[in-house]
Amino acid sequence: MRAKVSIVVPAYNNADYIEETMRSLLAQTYPELEIVVSDHSSTDGTWDRLQQYAGDPRVRLLQTAAGGGARANWNRVTEAATGEFVKLVCGDDLITPDSVERQVAAFEPGVVLVASSRDIIDANRRVVVRNRGIGRLTGRHPGSAAIRATVRAGTNVFGEPACVMMRRDSLAAAGNWAEGEQYLIDEATYVSVLMQGDFVGIREPLAAFRVNAGQWSVRLAGEQAHQAIRFHRRLETTTTGIVRRSDVALGNARARFNAVARRLVYAWLGRRMSKAAS
Structure with a gap:
């Protein structure tokens, strides 16, 4: 069955x-x-x-x-x-129509979370960024390695929830969706789940995440970076032997760089959306 x-x-x-x-x-x-x-x-x-x-x-x-x-x-x-x-x-x-089928097929024994890359689309379903996410995490990896990878990246490499499938009992054991940082509810939850088992990454985009002008703002870019830095520091103290001080230092530097890069993208996206609406 x-x-x-x-x-x-x-x-x-x-x-x-x-x-x-x-x-x-x-x-x-x-x-x-x-x-x-x-x-x-x-x-x-x-x-x-x-x-x-x-x-x-x-x-x-x-x-x-x-x-x-x-x-x-x-x-x-x-x-x-x-x-x-x-x-x-x-x-x-x-x-995508095959999203669920492909992710279920990736759940071998011991795997607790599967994620794919995704396309980022605008309100009119036009692709803004293609095939975003996963990084070098294609295939199967220990949960500890996946946690370290997302910290070192300074951003959520697993993507938004539409990219992800989890074992329901593992999610329940993690306390379901995490409390704490508003913009890290998904990443913090994935980390708690990955403490229990392995990760599988699928390179092809099996989801599309829709953005709008209200989501993409300069203020949001800065707040995301601040929350990521606090999250990384907390993981260093709570995940003994998984997230090291060097991982946090690299991840925090990248989080700050990502905030600058996002501001440029947000400005470009705002102009694009305004032009499309006119």
Whole structure:
């Protein structure tokens, strides 16, 4: 029997994109699938647009009370999952039709997390950055090596949740989605899961992460870097023998460099989006 996979969707004010996201999930080639969606008290009609999927036996629609930030909805929808594997896809992101099938196939014994690279797209689904992520982590690696790699990179090499699939029991053992730094909820969770087993990286992009002008800002670039630096320092003290002082020094330097690079990208993207809107 094939293992059951839960795709969990924390939706919030995604009315413009939720139908496209749902179509990408329902188009999966992998048959043993449940799709659990929870709307976090949206005010833009997201819940109404989801009703068309209520009759599909693969889909469960839930609601999350207002408050608690992204983590409240991510945990709400994840705790409702029943599959052996869980994959979180935000309400405006996309995955390729073979995403689930290829990631399930990568779960050998001892593997707890599989990730692919992804394309970064704009509001109109045009590719902004192609085949981003994973770095040198293609194939199977010990979880400790993957943790060290993301610290040394100064950025989340595993990507957004749509790129990732985890064993549900490993995610539960990690306490589900992490508390703490707002912009590192995903990376901090992956690290906790990878403390329990191995990682597999798939080079091809199996997901598309959508960005908008509000997400890409100079202020955000600086805050992401500050949070990454704090996270790296915390890992040095809590992951004995895995993250070393030299890893933190390199990762923090790269996090600062990445912030400068992001500011340039954000300025370019803002001009591109303004031109497209005019």
